[in-house]
Amino acid sequence: MSFRKLIVLTPAALLACAADAPYDPLEDYVEVEATTVLDAPPASPGRYAPQYAEQVERGEYLVELLGCGACHTDGALLGAPEPGLSLAGSRTGIAWSNPLGERNPGVVYPSNITSDVETGIGGWSDREIANAIRFGAGRHGTGGIRVMPWPGYARMTDDDVDAMVAYLRSIEPVRHRVPDNVEPGRRATEPFVYFGIYQSR
Numbered sequence: 001m002s003f004r005k006l007i008v009l010t011p012a013a014l015l016a017c018a019a020d021a022p023y024d025p026l027e028d029y030v031e032v033e034a035t036t037v038l039d040a041p042p043a044s045p046g047r048y049a050p051q052y053a054e055q056v057e058r059g060e061y062l063v064e065l066l067g068c069g070a071c072h073t074d075g076a077l078l079g080a081p082e083p084g085l086s087l088a089g090s091r092t093g094i095a096w097s098n099p100l101g102e103r104n105p106g107v108v109y110p111s112n113i114t115s116d117v118e119t120g121i122g123g124w125s126d127r128e129i130a131n132a133i134r135f136g137a138g139r140h141g142t143g144g145i146r147v148m149p150w151p152g153y154a155r156m157t158d159d160d161v162d163a164m165v166a167y168l169r170s171i172e173p174v175r176h177r178v179p180d181n182v183e184p185g186r187r188a189t190e191p192f193v194y195f196g197i198y199q200s201r
């Protein structure tokens, strides 16, 4: 008798259990192993004079530490940086206005900061590069560069910023064109991410 009772109760007990089980998102989603720590590409010895080796090394250390590649490397924003495109710009943009609040947000595409003259910063002067890093100045000194956290770099010493410029010049130029930035109200045709902060009402 008692055996029979057990058989009858078990399915009902299981159902009750399932209804109470906490939501487990991993039943709906698979976890992707994202790469978020990026090595800065190595300096090319032929691209700087030996007496600058220490400065270039410090620049590499700073670029790695400050995570410049997290934005400036293709695929990095998606957790899958393209190995040959370190610091060569991102074809995935970053929206700087909220795509949930307006149909066509403004989008910037982190630039190619290798020394390729046509698609990178090879044609920029040292001062122009330094001013972009510390003051968010565009090539012609205009406007604050959007999204890049340059206000956090503004107090960097001259020595540190010079080291970063020396390092950026010492890596191999990579020809890689990123999409043009998109002004709000225009439709972006290339992909972009958006980082927003939300709070329950």
Ligand code: HEC
Binding pocket: 063, 066, 067, 068, 069, 070, 071, 072, 094, 108, 109, 110, 111, 112, 113, 120, 121, 129, 132, 133, 138, 139, 145, 146, 147, 148, 149, 153, 164, 181
């Ligand atoms: C959060 C993302 C982000 C990070 C981190 C970041 N940048 Fe940028 N950076 C950008 C974007 C976006 C632009 C281009 C903005 C534009 O085109 O208006 C840019 C532009 C630049 C430019 C100007 C080049 C050009 O062609 O416009 C330089 C130089 C630069 N970044 C260097 C650096 C360095 C060096 C670091 C690390 C210390 C760094 N960035 C970190 C997003 C970032």
